[in-house]
Amino acid sequence: xxxxxxxxxxxxxxxxxxxxxxxxxxxxxxxxxxxxxxxxxxxxxxxxxxxxxxxxxxxxxxxxxxxxxxxxxxxxxxxxxxxxxxxxxxxxxxxxxxxxxxxxxxxxxxxxxxxxxxxxxxxxxxxxxxxxxxxxxxxxxxxxxxxxxxxxxxxxxxxxxxxxxxxxxxxxxxxxxxxxxxxxxxxxxxxxxxxxxxxxxxxxxxxxxxxxxxxxxxxxxxxxxxxxxxxxxxxxxxxxxxxxxxxxxxxxxxxxxxxxxxxxxxxxxxxxxxxxxxxxxxxxxxxxxxxxxxxxxxxxxxxxxxxxxxxxxxxxxxxxxxxxxxxxxxxxxxxxxxxxxxxxxxxxxxxxxxxxxxxxxxxxxxxxxxxxxxxxxxxxxxxxxxxxxxxxxxxxxxxxxxxxxxxxxxxxxxxxxxxxxxxxxxxxxxxxxxxxxxxxxxxxxxxxxxxxxxxxxxxxxxxxxxxxxxxxx
Amino acid sequence: xxxxxxxxxxxxxxxxxxxxxxxxxxxxxxxxxxxxxxxxxxxxxxxxxxxxxxxxxxxxxxxxxxxxxxxxxxxxxxxxxxxxxxxxxxxxxxxxxxxxxxxxxxxxxxxxxxxxxxxxxxxxxxxxxxxxxxxxxxxxxxxxxxxxxxxxxxxxxxxxxxxxxxxxxxxxxxxxxxxxxxxxxxxxxxxxxxxxxxxxxxxxxxxxxxxxxxxxxxxxxxxxxxxxxxxxxxxxxxxxxxxxxxxxxxxxxxxxxxxxxxxxxxxxxxxxxxxxxxxxxxxxxxxxxxxxxxxxxxxxxxxxxxxxxxxxxxxxxxxxxxxxxxxxxxxxxxxxxxxxxxxxxxxxxxxxxxxxxxxxxxxxxxxxxxxxxxxxxxxxxxxxxxxxxxxxxxxxxxxxxxxxxxxxxxxxxxxxxxxxxxxxxxxxxxxxxxxxxxxxxxxxxxxxxxxxxxxxxxxxxxxxxxxxxxxxx
Numbered sequence: 001x002x003x004x005x006x007x008x009x010x011x012x013x014x015x016x017x018x019x020x021x022x023x024x025x026x027x028x029x030x031x032x033x034x035x036x037x038x039x040x041x042x043x044x045x046x047x048x049x050x051x052x053x054x055x056x057x058x059x060x061x062x063x064x065x066x067x068x069x070x071x072x073x074x075x076x077x078x079x080x081x082x083x084x085x086x087x088x089x090x091x092x093x094x095x096x097x098x099x100x101x102x103x104x105x106x107x108x109x110x111x112x113x114x115x116x117x118x119x120x121x122x123x124x125x126x127x128x129x130x131x132x133x134x135x136x137x138x139x140x141x142x143x144x145x146x147x148x149x150x151x152x153x154x155x156x157x158x159x160x161x162x163x164x165x166x167x168x169x170x171x172x173x174x175x176x177x178x179x180x181x182x183x184x185x186x187x188x189x190x191x192x193x194x195x196x197x198x199x200x201x202x203x204x205x206x207x208x209x210x211x212x213x214x215x216x217x218x219x220x221x222x223x224x225x226x227x228x229x230x231x232x233x234x235x236x237x238x239x240x241x242x243x244x245x246x247x248x249x250x251x252x253x254x255x256x257x258x259x260x261x262x263x264x265x266x267x268x269x270x271x272x273x274x275x276x277x278x279x280x281x282x283x284x285x286x287x288x289x290x291x292x293x294x295x296x297x298x299x300x301x302x303x304x305x306x307x308x309x310x311x312x313x314x315x316x317x318x319x320x321x322x323x324x325x326x327x328x329x330x331x332x333x334x335x336x337x338x339x340x341x342x343x344x345x346x347x348x349x350x351x352x353x354x355x356x357x358x359x360x361x362x363x364x365x366x367x368x369x370x371x372x373x374x375x376x377x378x379x380x381x382x383x384x385x386x387x388x389x390x391x392x393x394x395x396x397x398x399x400x401x402x403x404x405x406x407x408x409x410x411x412x413x414x415x416x417x418x419x420x421x422x423x424x425x426x427x428x429x430x431x432x433x434x435x436x437x438x439x440x441x442x443x444x445x446x447x448x449x450x451x452x453x454x455x456x457x458x459x460x461x462x463x464x465x466x467x468x469x470x471x472x473x
Numbered sequence: 474x475x476x477x478x479x480x481x482x483x484x485x486x487x488x489x490x491x492x493x494x495x496x497x498x499x500x501x502x503x504x505x506x507x508x509x510x511x512x513x514x515x516x517x518x519x520x521x522x523x524x525x526x527x528x529x530x531x532x533x534x535x536x537x538x539x540x541x542x543x544x545x546x547x548x549x550x551x552x553x554x555x556x557x558x559x560x561x562x563x564x565x566x567x568x569x570x571x572x573x574x575x576x577x578x579x580x581x582x583x584x585x586x587x588x589x590x591x592x593x594x595x596x597x598x599x600x601x602x603x604x605x606x607x608x609x610x611x612x613x614x615x616x617x618x619x620x621x622x623x624x625x626x627x628x629x630x631x632x633x634x635x636x637x638x639x640x641x642x643x644x645x646x647x648x649x650x651x652x653x654x655x656x657x658x659x660x661x662x663x664x665x666x667x668x669x670x671x672x673x674x675x676x677x678x679x680x681x682x683x684x685x686x687x688x689x690x691x692x693x694x695x696x697x698x699x700x701x702x703x704x705x706x707x708x709x710x711x712x713x714x715x716x717x718x719x720x721x722x723x724x725x726x727x728x729x730x731x732x733x734x735x736x737x738x739x740x741x742x743x744x745x746x747x748x749x750x751x752x753x754x755x756x757x758x759x760x761x762x763x764x765x766x767x768x769x770x771x772x773x774x775x776x777x778x779x780x781x782x783x784x785x786x787x788x789x790x791x792x793x794x795x796x797x798x799x800x801x802x803x804x805x806x807x808x809x810x811x812x813x814x815x816x817x818x819x820x821x822x823x824x825x826x827x828x829x830x831x832x833x834x835x836x837x838x839x840x841x842x843x844x845x846x847x848x849x850x851x852x853x854x855x856x857x858x859x860x861x862x863x864x865x866x867x868x869x870x871x872x873x874x875x876x877x878x879x880x881x882x883x884x885x886x887x888x889x890x891x892x893x894x895x896x897x898x899x900x901x902x903x904x905x906x907x908x909x910x911x912x913x914x915x916x917x918x919x920x921x922x923x924x925x926x927x928x929x930x931x932x933x934x935x936x937x938x939x940x941x942x943x944x945x946x
Contacts, residue, residue, distance in 0.1 A: 026767075033774060037645060066766075074643065074770040075739030088740050101810060103817065107621035122616040130823070131611045138604045143595040143927070146791035148580035170547065172510060182655055182819035189816070218815035266548030267561050293539075294499075297547040301506065318619035320822035337574060342691035343662070344576065346655035348824050349793035350603070454616070 024059050028067040036076045036087055043089040047077065050085075104214060106434075107319075112426030113461045117256060117403035117449035120315050121374065124455075126358075126367050133357040137350060145353065151345045152336075153180025153325070157352040160359040161325050165311065168365070169287055170297025172304045173327045179336065182346040183322040184285070187310045188215055188248075191281055192222035193339040194332055195245050203245030208236055210256060210435030210442070215248065228437040235261035238268040246279040246308070247272075251299045252287040256435050256447045258397010258405055266299055273306040279329070281308045286315045286401040288368050291376045295400075305329045313355065315402060315451075316368055323347065323355060371451075375402060378450040378458055389466045392473055402451035405432065408444045412473045415444065425468050427461075497532050501540040509549045509560055518560040520550065577687060579907075580792075585899030586934045590729060590876035590922035593788050594847065597928075599831075599840050606830040610823060618826065624818045625809075626653025626798070630825040633832040634798050638784065641838070642760055643770025645777045646800045652809065655819040656795040657758070660783045661688060661721075663799065663812070664754055665695035668718050670808040676718030681709055683729060683908030683915070688721065701910040708734035711741040719752040719781070720745075724772045725760040729908050729920045731870010731878055739772055746779040752802070754781045759788045759874040761841045764849045768873075778802045786828065788875060788924075789841055796820065796828060844924075848875060851923040851931055862939045865946055875924035878905065879942075881917045886945045888917065898941050900934075 035041040047053070050068060054061035068085055071077045078088040102108055106116065137145075145154075152158070158175035165171035181187040195203055202223035207216045209228035216226035229240045229247065236249050249269070251261035261269070273280050282299045290296060300309040309327035317323075328336060358364045379398055386395045392409040412418065415431035422429060430447040433439035453461045508514040520526070523541060527534035541558055544550045551561040575581055579589065610618075618627075625631070631648035638644035654660040668676055675696035680689045682701035689699035702713045702720065709722050722742070724734035734742070746753050755772045763769060773782040782800035790796075801809060831837045852871055859868045865882040885891065888904035895902060903920040906912035926934045 033643065033770070037774070070767060070769075072736050073733075073766070075736045075743070075772070075775055078736065078740070088736070089744065101625040101813070102623050103621040107817075109617050109620060119620060122619050125616065125619045127611040131608055134607045135604055138600040143598065144582050146595045146598045146793040147582060147592060148576040148792045150575050152574040170506065183817050185815065185817045186819055214815045221815055260546075263545050263548045263551060263561070267551070270548075271562065293546070294543060296543075297506070299548070301510070302548055319621045320619040322817070322819060322821050340574070342658065342687045342694055344580075344656050344658045344795070346659055346795060346819055348795050348821060351821050351824065 025063045025067045025070075028057070028059075028064065029070055032067070032071055033074075033076055036071075041087050043087050045087040046083070047085045047087070106430065110428045112428060113457075113464055114452045115427065115429045115448050115450065115461060115465060116452060117430060117447045118319075119449060119452040120318065120371065120402060121451050121454065122318060124367075124371055124374070125318050126363065129358060129363045129367070130354060133354040133361075133363070134350070136357055137353045141353060145349055149345055149349050149352075151340060151343060153178060153345065153347065154349055154352045154356075157356040160356040161311075164359045164364070165298070165309070165325075165327065168368075169284060169295065169311070170301040171309055171327055172301045173309075177304075177328050177330065177333065179326040179328060180345070180347050180352060181310075181324040181326055183319075184283070184310060184312050184314065184324050185214070185218060186322075186346060187312075187324045187326050188218055188281075189222065190326065190336075190339070191246070191308055191310075192219055192224055194328075194335045195279070196223065197335040197339045198332065199245060204243075206241055206244040206247035208249060208254060209437045210432060211248075211250075212255060213434060231257055231259060233259060234265050235259050236265060236269065238265055238272055241272050241276070241278070243276050244278050246281055248281040248283060249299075250283045250285065252284055252290070252296055253397065253399070253401040255283070255285065256397075256403065256405065256430075256432060258399070258401060258403065260296060260399060261299070266302065269299070270303045270306060273303065278306075279308055279332075280306055281310065284309060284311050287311070288316050289372055289375055289402060290400040291372070291379060292399045300327060305331065308332065316364070316371070321351065321355075323351060374455065375451055378462075379404065381459065381462055382448065382450050385462055385466045390469055390473060393469070403447055403449040405445050405447055406469075408446070408473055410444065412444060415442075415446075418446070418472055421472060422465070422468055425464065427465055427468055429465070498536045498540045501530070501532070501537065502543055505540070505544055506547075506549055509544075514560050516560050516562040519556070520558045520560070522557065579903065583901045585901060586930075586937055587925045588900065588902045588921050588923065588934060588938060589925060590903060590920045591792075592922060592925040593791060593844065593875060594924050594927065595791060597840075597844055597847070598791050599836065602831060602836045602840065603827060606827040606834075606836070607823070609830055610826045614826060618822055622818055622822050622825075624813060624816060626651060626818065626820065627822055627825045627829075630829040633829040634784075637832045637837070638771070638782070638798075638800065641841075642757060642768065642784070643774040644782055644800055645774045646782075650777075650801050650803065650806065652799040652801060653818070653820050653825060654783075654797040654799055656792075657756070657783060657785050657787065657797050658687070658691060659795075659819060660785075660797045660799050661691055661754075662695065663809075664719070664781055664783075665692055665697055666812040667801075667805055667808045668752070669696065670812045671805065672718060677716075679714055679717040679720040681722060681727060682910045683905060684721075684723075685728060686907060704730055704732060706732060707738050708732050709738060709742065711738055711745055714745050714749070714751070716749050717751050719754055721754040721756060722772075723756045723758065725757055725763070725769055726870065726872070726874040728756070728758060729870075729876065729878065729903075729905060731872070731874060731876065733769060733872060734772070739775065742772070743776045743779060746776065751779075752781055752805075753779055754783065757782060757784050760784070761789050762845055762848055762875060763873040764845070764852060765872045773800060778804065781805065789837070789844070794824065794828075796824060847928065848924055851935075852877065854932065854935055855921065855923050858935055858939045863942055863946060866942070876920055876922040878918050878920055881919070881946055883917065885917060888915075888919075891919070891945055894945060895938070895941055898937065900938055900941055902938070 050064045054064045072079050077085050079085045158178040161178050162175045204225040205219045206227045206229050209230050219226045230237050300307040312324040313321045386393050394407040396405050398404045415433050419431050432445040433442035436442040523537045527537045545552050550558050552558045631651040634651050635646050635648045677698040678692045679700045679702050682703050692699045703710050773780040785797040786794045859866050867880040869878050871877045892904050905918040906915035909915040
């Protein structure tokens, strides 16, 4: 058999072994496709008759005919009257290149002690509760639940979110103003589209300085101009705003500095929005976690007609869920419809039903309460350790959230050598400079995410960090 | 108590009843927020002292102080030395408007007999299998699974898809070329972005005529020009293409006509792509369902360097999953990285892990096989019913997919009255004209989706349709 086939440059021997679920016919097709694709059977090559093939291969002629018919239908072979079956003209495939797209550098998993900000404790993921909610959905959801659903999110979830956000975050809204999104970047992209539709062209978006640098970059990619507005101890310096289309802020716990927007600035910011006709995009990424008092209510509650509120499950549950929600002012609902006119929803209905269920049953609240107590203890331990062992360091941003900022004395190492020194010891924290528009003007400080390690690993992670820092401060 | 409060225009009586989980302090805060928001307490109003408030309300002064502090922090009140606590300046909220965003008209659930195309049998949703896979994930996934993951989809799913698509659809690819998307519209949007980055500006995209009209509209919204290319009995008339950036086709089963792209046209189309430097976007929406033979392999297998393949779980499992996948030529990987540089993944990792598991365990194949057998029976019943009862009708597009086209004789009702007549009887099918660029030039035909009814309801749905059509043909 191999001798016969070698005439055609084919190595069918290998492929004709029927594998799991592959019959002889599938094996023959596979081998022929491969031979055509790889160029071993060049275009124009005339194939032996089905009779000859069947004989050579020792399989039924019908099987061969079916396989050849299939490949003719797929365009690998062509069958012309009186000239038999030939290999059809084929383009040669470019060799495949292996290039995965990992998450952004700062979000990739690291080996060792992970004290970067932006992550909750993934060991706390409510696996049991997620599974129980999924079971409930699978047992009770009507068949129509799995069809095409509302593009802004299913009503069950928007109702649950309206109630939850009103109760837990002081958001004043209705389900009609809520848009379920596939994570924060998706929400920001959508807002950029909506603002474009509103003003008929690209506008200017203001961002805090420091901030997560990907967000202004995304706004610029969407055609908007992006400005940076500095932060002081009261939060965004509102008077630096002019006539921007919108300003993106983190009022509950500035990212990454950890400042809370002061009461006076909250009012000032809303006044700016009213006066300038601008919008405030409130990124409430960790608003559920406040330790010194009950959470400060969302800015949105003060001006539902001017504030675009964004919340996410990334910090309360896990980033992998890719679940976020926008609360839009009424005046943006029509531009939203326009901007998303040809889209479908981007979020799996099962996930939406599961989240709605977790809210309705109180599981989300219980989970947030458990995490809040856990993170508060970690924050306290961090504060004590700094007080005791790093007297020249100054910890800030500790009233809320999942991270704090440690300012280092002027005679410490510069940021890069310090981070390098820590990384050599397997300790991963972030410097603050990448968050600044002009990194060279950043203060000397590191950002410590205290939520990331698993509960049992936190104390030793903290000790290792403090020990290493003592050597350099 | 009410008497005292009426001085301040407040109806605290109502809100101060502590509800589930709300203490007196929360009740007081809620009432005050509400009063400020609604304008019942106008800006500048001076509040009574905390001592007086506590006495009036009959609650501890500490509780009142805490509530007032909270509202100062949230910007509802302001506290100035020597002038006590006043209501801070407040914008008035616009009244909320109730406007949900349902799915596109043709995708909304209907009452009665649903024989529209575009839906699988939702009663066949593999609830047990989905739950079992979720359980497996919750029991075995490492914590890091729930963090930020690869933006193009997690490797577990891309590996499973590369294997599945190679085996079931003849797609020639590697995990690095696969991008997991949140449904077809998201995939098309992404391709529009990628093509823009590739050529540095908007280009021209060709679409089949007829086609789902939302897709050319989406491409135009993304800045590209959109052309329509007519279909004949061999599929897309390739020679009508000129120098488009890309052409979007449904080779396995043209949507909605149901034609299969002929072998000669497949080769011709790939030749066009090579010659013109254009790309072919292969929308393989129902490629798994072929009844007269084994599925025709994807066009992608012939020219992985020129074909952008898109598959989806919408027809094989359910549209509500919002799961689709792109297979990109190597030359588009760098433009993809550029276009999605600031994005995160849009798809929940749990769903990705579940789908990967369903593929790995063979559940997806079993599900597709079960559905294929079911849909084939339905198609056969439809064919028999038309043959027997509607001899003047001509059924086409029945070799594959979840829908067929019934051409009506020239003396039938026009489309709109016919659809109206059917709808009055509770029967929902689609006319073909909305799919055409010039609806007035469309043939007289209806599109019958035979997958949608639940299994037990199909025979009676079919009988009702045929009975009603007999009256008008």
